[in-house]
Amino acid sequence: MTSPSIEPKAHSHGLGDIPFSKLATHGSFDVNDFPVPNGREEEWRFTPIRRLKGLHDGSAVADGTDKLDVDAPEGVTVERVGRDDSRIGKAGFPADRVVAQAHTSFEEATVVTVAQGKALDRHVTIDREAQGGTRFDQYVIDVKPLAEAVIVLNQTGTGVRAGSVDVHVGEGARLTLVSVQDWDGDTVDVTQHNAQVAKDATFKSIVVTLGGDLVRLSPKVAYTGRGGNAELHGLYFTGDGQHHEHRSLIDHNLSHTRSRVEYKGALSGKDAHGVWIGDVIIGEGTTGTDSYEHNRNLQLTDDTRVDSVPNLEIFTGEVEGAGHAAASGRLDDIHLFYLRSRGIPEDEARRLVIRGYFLELINRIPVEQLRDDIMAKVERKLAAHE
Amino acid sequence: MTKFEIRGLRADVLIGEDERQEILKGVDLTINSGETHAIMGPNGSGKSTLAYAIAGHPRYEITEGEVLVDGENILEMSVDERARAGVFLAMQYPVEVPGVSMSNFLRSSVTAVRGEAPKLRQFSKELQGAMKDLSIDPTFAARGVNEGFSGGEKKRHEILQLELLKPKVAILDETDSGLDVDALKVVSEGVNRAKAGGEMGVMLITHYTRILNYVKPDFVHVFANGRVAESGGPELADTLEAEGYERFVKAGA
Incomplete structure (x- = not known):
């Protein structure tokens, strides 16, 4: 066993043995x-x-x-x-x-x-x-x-x-x-x-x-x-x-x-x-x-x-x-096809799709300024890989 | 004045790594600006393949023939170059591109096709007007491209793009499918507005004659077994309405 301490299982209800999760809900401070x-x-x-x-x-x-x-x-x-x-x-x-x-x-x-x-x-x-x-x-x-x-x-x-x-x-x-x-x-x-x-x-x-x-x-x-x-x-x-x-x-x-x-x-x-x-x-x-x-x-x-x-x-x-x-x-070539079929050049279409992929998640951040800050960091990293 | 010519076009659909099937078997068709050509045919005859092959969809490969816009073979161009050369495809199943806002997408597209970025204020006014004409709620501009749109909403947005991009040739692939009568009217009005200048050629692909009551064709072609099987005037649509496609299906088999 890799995680040695026995933490009382939070979902134990005192009815005897319960199935033991293989996942690590236990651990140790030592x-x-x-x-x-x-x-x-x-x-x-x-x-x-x-x-x-x-x-x-x-x-x-x-x-x-x-x-x-x-x-x-x-x-x-x-x-x-x-x-x-x-x-x-x-x-x-x-x-x-x-x-x-x-x-x-x-x-x-x-x-x-x-x-x-x-x-x-x-x-x-x-x-x-x-x-x-x-x-x-x-x-x-x-x-x-x-x-x-x-x-x-x-x-x-x-x-x-x-x-x-x-x-x-x-x-x-x-x-x-x-x-x-x-x-x-x-x-x-x-x-x-x-x-x-x-x-x-x-x-x-x-x-x-x-x-x-x-x-x-x-x-x-x-x-x-x-x-x-x-x-x-x-x-x-x-x-x-x-x-x-x-x-x-x-x-x-x-x-x-x-x-x-x-x-x-x-x-x-x-x-x-x-x-x-x-x-x-x-x-x-x-x-x-x-x-x-x-x-x-x-x-x-x-x-x-x-x-x-x-x-x-x-x-x-x-x-x-x-x-x-x-x-x-x-990258989904059908996404790229759709954008390019509207005249958008391939490299720009790629950028739009990648940004969209991340923006979907970034848009869950509640503060606009934070969204912008994080997108700016992602942009910097993206720029380094293009 | 634009001449759009399809000459001896053959194309395969790419099914798997080594699997392919010929769908287009020598298509010939000429559309002059201002003309509307209805392409009608039974399901599986290759109508949509024709549309996608011209636009450069990655699932199709052209094996023979050419597609000329004023004498220039667009098949030698990339997908985006074809669009910038004035060819527009309104898709039967528009693609959802998550996270890319409609307004951002449309501005990039208009910038690319017109060759310069429209002024922000001017563009947003133009966009609002075009959306209003198609009874599209303004909030759609902030949503992801086609993301979670209903079938009818997607079709309206295809026509919105048609109106903004003002192509030389518009290929409408079953734009009428899945629309109720009200939506069909709205979408048809959009097509007719785009035609009004008299400069745009239209290839209107449809299975049914219903849309032809709203968008009047100058020519009607029956598409069967991967090629144009018969051509005529608007009256051919009435014949098809009465008799169906049976005779063409048999002929192809």
């Missing part, structure tokens, strides 16, 4: 509970271990710094706290050794709190610039009941980074979390997002991964009350030699919860590698779960690689909806 991975393990088999720069075997030394700039409206508090802060590590266990290493080794954490009932009049921006070296980090985002917030974590710079982002969306609250991985080309980033979605709360995660040498991001969602709704949207543009891996897990541990997972990527250039693992668990005894996940990959050149793996585990017969779809391929 790095020593995980063996050093060799790359053959199920959860590591797509990741180029050698490019983790020692994050996986304890050899990485925490010597790096980040520059943080926070812009937050009234109703938001941002604190830098130490290891012993009680709010850290309450949203879920690290599911792999690197994330556990970060939890074991971090020295400082950032806690962002949105006050109860507060609907923010503008979004929170956290600009995080990695300034070299290795750094382990913890973020806690606590959106109190009935609050409404859009929070943007904009990550740039160079270095080796690992950590967790814990997210608590309180009862009836609404949070859109935009996490942008716009790292320099040599950066390594292994991060787990743990979201706890309370009764009638809505959590929207938008992940935009453009930069880095290796990005492995694992967004996980569990529910603490009925009526919780989680939407995970992801966009990645993976260029020459880049490894972008997204591993989502939705644990429908309670009845009447909803989830949508939609990840869309484009890959261009030699050895560009995109990985999407979409795990969904619909727990024993639950009813009224509504779940759908979807991954699409646009392979702009032939020398790219995509691994797309949906896993759906259902332990109940009372499901409202559960489905998945995955498709990878080149």
